[in-house]
Amino acid sequence: MPSKTTNVTITASTSGFINAWVDFNADGDWTDAGEQVFTNAAVVPGTNSLSFPAPAGAVTPTFARYRFDTTGSLTDIGPALDGEVEDYFFDIPTIFIDDFETGDTTGWSNSVGLAP
Numbered sequence: 001m002p003s004k005t006t007n008v009t010i011t012a013s014t015s016g017f018i019n020a021w022v023d024f025n026a027d028g029d030w031t032d033a034g035e036q037v038f039t040n041a042a043v044v045p046g047t048n049s050l051s052f053p054a055p056a057g058a059v060t061p062t063f064a065r066y067r068f069d070t071t072g073s074l075t076d077i078g079p080a081l082d083g084e085v086e087d088y089f090f091d092i093p094t095i096f097i098d099d100f101e102t103g104d105t106t107g108w109s110n111s112v113g114l115a116p
Contacts, residue, residue: 008050010066012043016083017072018050026059030076040072064088 010018020038021030030036037052067074069083 004054005051006037006054008038008052010043010048010050010068012045012048012068014070015042015044016068016070017041017074018043018066018068019072019074019076020052020064020066021076022052022054022058022064023062024055024058026062030065036076038066043068061090064090 008020018038018041019036020041021035022037023030024035025032034055038050041050043050065076065085065087067076067080067083067085069080071081074080074083
């Protein structure tokens, strides 16, 4: 199965940066090549549409981590001066992920919308 673009909708209440990881091989970390899917992706107040490629052969179920802050350069772990961190546990559909949906960055909802 070829890789597929995964669309992400992030609603932010202020300008900042998103760093995000998906544990595509389900080995319990986000340190493998290709697992950081956003690096300092700029977001503005309101709805932001981002995307990343989901690799062929991704293991399911797995985890994703999204970190938002106003200065950028966050790693998958560690402190931040401000912002949010959200972890999601989800099944990657056989056809692959089409969308993640997150809520407001001042209190992200814990819902993740996945559609084949």
